[in-house]
Amino acid sequence: MKIAIIGLGNIGGSFALSIKANLPEAETYAVDIDAAAIQKAKEQNIIKDGSLDFKEVIPDADLIIFAVYPKLLVQLVSDYAPYLKEGCIITDVTGVKTSIIGDVEPLLPAHADFVFGHPMAGRENRGLEFSSKEVFEGANYLITPTSRNKEENIDYLKKFVKKLGFGTISVITPDFHDEVIGFTSQLAHVIAISLINSDDVARNTKKYTGDSYRDLTRITNINEKLWPELFMMNKDHLVKHIDNFQTQLDKLNHAIQSEDVETMEEMMLESTKRYKDLHNIE
């Protein structure tokens, strides 16, 4: 069982660490443009070997995990296509699905099966040095099969990520994935960026913050090369979610301005109910 991880960033590195810990029998190889990252991963003994040249790794790989930016993913699949092993399974970690699937599937040879996936695991910081296997433990995993996928390969990926410690593994359509991720992840990032950027810098706010502000801005240390791509790939869903958020914000803002206690209480009782449902509190 030979696994190739493409991209030794935070998520790629976390896969390497997690495979090492949970599937010690697997042989993990890596491809990266950064020789130092490969060297470091080898020294840490979390990959067997790695290369700057994909042709040294891809032809033998039974499972390929792409952990790269969406645009790069399309380019690499195009480059790798002639070298893919017969029967290999490919997966990715891209945060938006419909658009990337549309770009990638036409590039694939018939003998390779790309089962698209999305680990819902934190990645506040970039780079291998911030990788950890713990970040996967109990996290949600989303798999978005297409008509091209073999059932056995979808099952294989489910079992594989379960072994890595992921919690709930959901199999959903690419469009539903993009709809729900547009809400839980992308809208959250849009809000967090807007919040921290609306701070009055002259105020030296950090002396006066509590946990609330720190929680709501934790994801503002954001990769400015990746996220605009993701936002644009999912524009329609995301803009709809921003509108729905806006409706609630307007309602609460209006209730505050008109001192409408009843509406404020209703909205807070509703948010409390939803909080408890989210956290399975009776």
Place this chain on the structure above:
Amino acid sequence: MKIAIIGLGNIGGSFALSIKANLPEAETYAVDIDAAAIQKAKEQNIIKDGSLDFKEVIPDADLIIFAVYPKLLVQLVSDYAPYLKEGCIITDVTGVKTSIIGDVEPLLPAHADFVFGHPMAGRENRGLEFSSKEVFEGANYLITPTSRNKEENIDYLKKFVKKLGFGTISVITPDFHDEVIGFTSQLAHVIAISLINSDDVARNTKKYTGDSYRDLTRITNINEKLWPELFMMNKDHLVKHIDNFQTQLDKLNHAIQSEDVETMEEMMLESTKRYKDLHNIE
């Protein structure tokens, strides 16, 4: 040194726990309308005694800590005024200052000094059972003196909360307090409520959430009796902060819709810079 804690909820209970741990020589008494809470605090040995009747506690108290809702605070100060000990120091935990100070100060006898304060410590859940002394450790504390306060009593309160483990203790004006808290705490709550209430319940979103959504909605388990009071007491500042947030949200929303990568990148670089400043990262 006799301390009276008025209200054995989450914050009052945390004060009792913290005083017990950090100032073992102090004698702590409590007043509450809930006999069971007093009984429980006595059994836990975190108060020396307590009473449903404030007249049994207040006349001997050197330091009184009000940990009650704003409207109730005004009522209780009015009730307690004739019974306050000569030279006693009073403080509170109210999240908005200008309005409460205006209501409370005219009720005070000349021989009692009310130094208004605000512990910036979490209180996701209501009630004594969620109290902890750890929640105060390293947290910010805001003191908002008025012309009525004696310098020595402001110093006393500073030293007192420092001993309880609070981190940065800032002395600021009531209006600046309300301006900055309107941003770091109240705006954050407004956003979090609007976000979770904009969820499509039929989607069963919790199966697809990552840390981002959980972080941004952590404060939505909100006390619907307290927060409308706080919002209205600070309406002018809060509405201004919502407007500033709205400006940033509109800008990012427009950039997404028009696929304006440059503006998105700029906003993300700015948010990353602010994140690093907030967390003292180089």
